[in-house]
Amino acid sequence: MSMHTLVIYDITDDNLRQSVSDACKRFGLVRVQKSAFLGLIPSSARKDLIVLLRRLLGESSGNIQVYVLCRADFSMRIEMGKSFEEAESEFLV
Amino acid sequence: MSMHTLVIYDITDDNLRQSVSDACKRFGLVRVQKSAFLGLIPSSARKDLIVLLRRLLGESSGNIQVYVLCRADFSMRIEMGKSFEEAESEFLV
Numbered sequence: 001m002s003m004h005t006l007v008i009y010d011i012t013d014d015n016l017r018q019s020v021s022d023a024c025k026r027f028g029l030v031r032v033q034k035s036a037f038l039g040l041i042p043s044s045a046r047k048d049l050i051v052l053l054r055r056l057l058g059e060s061s062g063n064i065q066v067y068v069l070c071r072a073d074f075s076m077r078i079e080m081g082k083s084f085e086e087a088e089s090e091f092l093v
Numbered sequence: 094m095s096m097h098t099l100v101i102y103d104i105t106d107d108n109l110r111q112s113v114s115d116a117c118k119r120f121g122l123v124r125v126q127k128s129a130f131l132g133l134i135p136s137s138a139r140k141d142l143i144v145l146l147r148r149l150l151g152e153s154s155g156n157i158q159v160y161v162l163c164r165a166d167f168s169m170r171i172e173m174g175k176s177f178e179e180a181e182s183e184f185l186v
Contacts, residue, residue, distance in 0.1 A: 008126060032158065033103040035126075057174050061175065063126055063177065069160065069166055070166055072163065073160070080157045082155075
């Protein structure tokens with residue numbers, strides 16, 4: 001079963017942060033903020049992602065949180081301001 | 094009815110970011126990451142908070158997302174690494 005999965009993180013180490021964002025992408029999540037990824041992925045993929053994130057973080061300093069949202073909860077999601085892609089594309093103009 | 098509410102934001106302007114974090118605190122949310130607040134608050138408070146956040150952000154650049162989590166979804170929340178308070182207290186030592 002696929003459920004919306006949100007990953008948010010606070011990581012100061014550049015390499016570790018990059019690894020975490022790469023892992024989120026590899027598992028089908030899309031960046032929705034600088035430090036937030038979201039996607040509708042199978043529960044099995046979410047579990048594998050969590051295992052990988054735990055291994056990546058290890059004993060390093062940082063904080064990663066994973067939230068699962070059912071359809072009803074996801075429908076209540078509210079976004080204000082520009083989405084990440086729109087905001088990013090301004091830098092490319 | 095109270096539901097867990099998660100607010101995450103990407104805001105570069107220092108004053109605006111401070112106003113947003115103050116608003117989250119005022120409505121009973123607790124900081125769980127540098128740019129993430131979480132709390133079990135009544136739906137009426139969540140709606141008022143959303144109105145306030147929308148007004149604060151206005152036409153400024155930035156992105157704010159609000160997620161609502163039912164009890165079942167919240168029970169699947171996973172946190173890795175130090176929580177915000179633990180991480181912060183290291184600076185005070």
